[in-house]
Amino acid sequence: TTVNFALVGLGSLSTNQIAPALQKTKHAKLAGIVTGTPEKEKIWADKYSIKPENIYNYENFDKIAANDNIDVVYIVLPNGMHKEFTVRGANAGKHVLCEKPMANSSADCREMIAACKQNNRKLAVGYRCQFEPHHLYCRETVQSGKYGPLHAIEAGFGFKIGDPNQWRLKADLAGGGALMDVGIYALQACRFLTGEEPVAVTAQETKMNPKKFAEVDETITWTMTMPSGVNCYCSTSYAFNGINRFNAYGQSGWLGLDPAYSYKGIKGESKDGPIQFDQIDQFAAEMDAFAKCILEDRQSSVSGEEGLRDLLAIEAIYESIQSGKRTQVQKA
Ligand code: NAD
Structure with missing residues (x-):
């Protein structure tokens, strides 16, 4: 059927x-x-x-x-x-x-x-990515406690954006810049790996090309605290290529993917060696x-609730950039 x-x-x-x-x-x-x-x-x-x-x-x-x-x-x-x-x-x-x-x-x-x-x-x-075998293995492994209690996650995704006239650089059509478009993958990785919702965030933005990025964010770095105490260090950018990864660090081991968010060619490493599965068509x-x-x-x-939770965290990140303060994430 x-x-x-x-x-x-x-x-x-x-x-x-x-x-x-x-x-x-x-x-x-x-x-x-x-x-x-x-x-x-x-x-x-x-x-x-x-x-x-x-x-x-x-x-x-x-x-x-x-x-x-x-x-x-x-x-x-x-x-x-x-x-x-x-x-x-x-x-x-x-x-x-x-x-x-x-x-x-x-x-x-x-x-x-x-x-x-x-x-x-x-x-x-x-x-x-939530259907991708390397991602699923990483979540399972982290949540099984194989590497002990989790302490930290590093995650980032960005790329150098081209055409200055595209909708991705317009606030009404895009809703934001790098964070909305690709930073969301790093945010997803942190939420997916831990199964937790961030409590609070701190964030800052840098803009090296204020003309091109007049309406949306260019580069953002942020941290998130999870209820268990896991610290997430994240970044996103529209200014350069290369960051496309996450690493998760437990008390007794670590694992990570790089590249993590591409359509194919996902590769992983862990304390115990490579993480290797067949590449699938994620779509x-x-x-x-x-x-x-x-x-x-x-x-x-x-x-939809999963999508909503990402937007709540994204809004807290933008709010923290505005206020310069640590910002609570609203509950769904
Ligand atoms: P795109 O610019 O290639 O396509 C957008 C389509 O919308 C075009 O066919 C365009 O004609 C149409 N459109 C209608 N009204 C428009 C308007 N006012 N301005 C501009 N275009 C208009 O974009 P895309 O890369 O195909 O992205 C579409 C959506 O898919 C976005 O939400 C994006 O975030 C998402 N996306 C997801 C992934 C993923 O890996 N899941 C990858 C790329 C894009």
Whole structure:
């Protein structure tokens, strides 16, 4: 049995990762598209045999309510549009898979969760790393206590961003800069490895190119304290390439991944040697997992609440930068 997906937004991620991944999925099938660019309709219809009645644009999207051939809408639009299309999708009776970061604010996340709940639809966030075997091994190992109680995690992700005119550098469409886009992977790693929610954060920002990064953050470093006492030292940047990793240090051992957050080529090391598993298509795994949740009527492990918790931590980080003070993370 299969679950039919419609992709909402046919940009780089949909084109280069998600649609190809949907050729490998067992339970998820690419059945529809929603695009604001009319020229893409025929290209996608031809390439993926999409039926004309399963093609929508942003204006007539709500008519998808009458289409029983679509079960899930996968929102792959700029961050600032996630809330609108998640709410419209849920109101149209569709389950929603939404790309990360879930939305521009925790208030928006709460609206999205409420809309899905009201319509009795499932909501998941595109946290592909949570399905990746190296990440799963690291969580299992840390939480098994193999290396004793955990003391610290170092995590960071950044890259040198190109085109100065892209939506990722615009506050309304991106909701923030490096932190929202890729710092969220480091934050996720800390939460995923420990299974804990940060209590408080301290954060600072540096900007070497204030013109390019007029609206969003360029480089942020932050620390987070977990309830158990684990300290997390994190960083993110849009200014340079290279940081793409986490390391976790326990009383009697350590492990880490570098690169940790890429689509492929994930590599790990531990006190006991290399961490090696097959590379998988993380998007295929993520979509099959959501399809199974729908088929088996279970909540996703990467639920809307999971997305909300990241936004609450991100808001505390931005607040700490503003105030210069240690800032409590609000509870979900
Ligand atoms: P992109 O710029 O390549 O695509 C965005 C799409 O949205 C384009 O098709 C564009 O036409 C459309 N769009 C509609 N209204 C727009 C507007 N006002 N301004 C700009 N574009 C508009 O971006 P992308 O890299 O595909 O990212 C899309 C989403 O996926 C983002 O939320 C991003 O954070 C997320 N993403 C996730 C991963 C991951 O590994 N999970 C990787 C990349 C991107």
